[in-house]
Amino acid sequence: VKIVFQESKNLDFDKVVDLFYSVRFLRYPKKRDEYKAAISKAFKNSQYVVSAYIGEELVGLVRVLTDESLFATVWNMVVSPKHRNLNIGKKLIHKCLSRYPDLHFFLFADDDVQGFFEKTGFKTHKHGMYLEHGRKVCILYN
Numbered sequence: 001v002k003i004v005f006q007e008s009k010n011l012d013f014d015k016v017v018d019l020f021y022s023v024r025f026l027r028y029p030k031k032r033d034e035y036k037a038a039i040s041k042a043f044k045n046s047q048y049v050v051s052a053y054i055g056e057e058l059v060g061l062v063r064v065l066t067d068e069s070l071f072a073t074v075w076n077m078v079v080s081p082k083h084r085n086l087n088i089g090k091k092l093i094h095k096c097l098s099r100y101p102d103l104h105f106f107l108f109a110d111d112d113v114q115g116f117f118e119k120t121g122f123k124t125h126k127h128g129m130y131l132e133h134g135r136k137v138c139i140l141y142n
């Protein structure tokens, strides 16, 4: 299969939302419009976005938030369940790392994908912290 990578923030956000529902990043069908608005704003306000396509189908996605001087964070790394284990995820991450080779990268990973990120060079940090209140107010979790 031919996989085409695109470095652009201008995405078809209906496709993005469908991909996020398919991996349960999003849960409630009734909130689709609200999710779509929040997600398109998040992508527009990110510094670097890479998407992967097979034909017209969006099959993978990742975005980077960074100060472009010291730190960078990876968000929304996702590959469509139908197209896993084709190295799409690895290539997406590598594009992020080579876009900002001099920055210190961070990310949050669920238990079941830590092995994937370890293969791309990340290590687990036992002191990561977050505000519980943030989870309660973020539209993605409510």
Ligand SMILES: CC(C)(COP(=O)(O)OP(=O)(O)OC[C@H]1O[C@@H](n2cnc3c(N)ncnc32)[C@H](O)[C@@H]1OP(=O)(O)O)[C@@H](O)C(=O)NCCC(=O)NCCS
Binding pocket: 023, 076, 077, 078, 079, 080, 083, 084, 085, 086, 087, 088, 089, 090, 091, 108, 109, 110, 112, 113, 114, 115, 116, 119
């Ligand atoms: C994690 C994810 C992005 C991996 O994408 P992918 O395109 O299937 O991964 P790749 O084909 O690039 O795999 C690269 C390597 O990681 C390994 N790998 C892939 N998924 C893995 C997993 N869940 N656990 C451990 N290793 C994994 C592959 O076997 C491969 O190993 P190799 O280089 O030795 O052959 C994908 O499974 C996904 O979207 N998961 C759901 C969404 C999610 O949880 N994202 C993370 C949010 S923080």
